[in-house]
Amino acid sequence: MSLEAIRYRRGSLSILNQLLVPGQLRYEAVDGVERACEAIRAMEVRGAPAIALVGCLSLAVELHGGAGPAGDAAALEAFVGERLRRLVAARPTAVNMAREAERLRVALHRRARGPGATAQELRDSVIEHAEALLQKDLADNRSIGAHGARHILQRVPHAGVTVLTHCNTGSLATAGYGTALAVVVGADRVAANGDTANKIGTYQLAVAARHHGVPFYVAAPTTSCDPALPSGAHIPIEERPAAELTDFQGVRVAAPGINVWNPAFDVTPHELITGGIITETGVYAPGELLQALVAARGD
Structure with missing residues (x-):
């Protein structure tokens, strides 16, 4: 069984502190964006895909816990944008976090401009978007492995x-x-x-x-x-x-x-x-x- 870098369920996120591996296998709670930025900068979590996942899921956890404006959709959109900017700045070379932040901003802006959009609807949409990234990452990685293995084996006599x-x-x-x-x-x-x-x-x-x-x-x-x-x-x-x-x-x-x-x-x-x-x-x-x-x- 492979180690998990990330453990998530709605409202709860923990990461394997990779600074302690292999001497210790310790999972630590990430209760929001500030803790995620700290973990990303310190390289407690590493790997460009994992950085993006931890960043987006930390925002989902924060929003699930009630962070951000409660009643105004435009104010919540601004709050999410500010949190995403902090996450992107944590480690600038890995582009995955910046790309996912931009996708999330675009999706959120589109939903916020819809008729009758509420702050709660936007909050839920951010959480669902972040959770979908987990499944997409697993599927993408399996595809990468399959394509790579097939290509390498075809070239080997x-x-x-x-x-x-x-x-x-x-x-x-x-x-x-x-x-x-x-x-x-x-x-x-x-x-x-x-x-x-x-x-x-x-x-x-x-x-x-x-x-x-x-x-x-x-x-x-x-x-x-x-x-x-x-x-x-x-x-x-x-x-x-x-x-x-x-x-x-x-x-x-x-x-x-x-x-x-x-x-x-x-x-x-x-x-x-x-x-x-x-x-x-x-x-x-x-x-x-x-x-x-x-x-x-x-x-």
Whole structure:
């Protein structure tokens, strides 16, 4: 049985604190957006899909508990917009949270402009939207795994396959199934040309795979793809606190005065993604990704 990153029922959300794994398996309550932002920034929860889920579900929990204006639909819409902005700012590189926030804002605005819309109806619609994301994430992850496995096995002339994964690509990065399966990496954001931002070390692995003729794949849901960015040069790269490198369990281990640059991600150029980009809708060469996204979204 795989570990669960997220446990949710209406009105209740808890997450596995991944800072404590594997020494401890401790689930902690997330009672609203502020606690979710703290957990996301501190990397208690990680993986772009899981970040988006925890963010949206924390808002659902908050609204179920009565947070926000009670009587005015426009005021509740403004309240939800402000909470979503806080969540998006918690970790800027992973695009899933920003994409889901925008979808939720659009859906909420449309409903708020409907005849006779009430604050309670808007509240319920946000909760239902967030809950639907859980089931969609599971379905998308299973599709990613199926497409990736089929594509890899078709390219291998013999029965055995050895797969190296990089980044948090299993159930702890998602709602509970996982995205990744030659070399397969996850992704926090994929630009329109296929350039990919992922955890530090991905670029080096891609270079080594290219040198040795090993297919290199990126496995990511379409929510991690950002067609608005033409290339990886435009992806905002999150920087982590210096103490993550200079300290260990609260005790400084680096010499005094040491300066630290601690980017959380590097960018892999699309030319190094030789296997393809695996999404829930299929496997695409980097140059085919943008057209596939447009077709999938019906733009």
